[in-house]
Amino acid sequence: MMIAKWFKINTSDITLFQFIIEGYEGLATVTTIDPQKAVVQVLLMPDFTDDMELILKNLQNIFSMEEIPHQVPAC
Numbered sequence: 249m250m251i252a253k254w255f256k257i258n259t260s261d262i263t264l265f266q267f268i269i270e271g272y273e274g275l276a277t278v279t280t281i282d283p284q285k286a287v288v289q290v291l292l293m294p295d296f297t298d299d300m301e302l303i304l305k306n307l308q309n310i311f312s313m314e315e316i317p318h319q320v321p322a323c
Contacts, residue, residue, distance in 0.1 A: 251292040253304070254318040259286040261311050268307065276300050287316065 257265055265288065266278040275296040281287040292300045307313065 249294065251294065251297055252318065253290045254281065254316050255288050255290065255313045256316050257286050257288060257311050257313045262286060262288060265311055272303060
């Protein structure tokens, strides 16, 4: 099962953030949840969670980003 993390970042950083994350091909994907509020979802592949956690931690030195809680949609 993939691990979802949501982040609030600057609107102007969405494209670059997505480009960087998806450059690590196969480790994670990025989806913009709310472009006006600059909320993005990063889906981490389970086998690479530790690697992506380290990458996300390092990206906090580049981008203003805050992990925010999210709700799983009801089925």
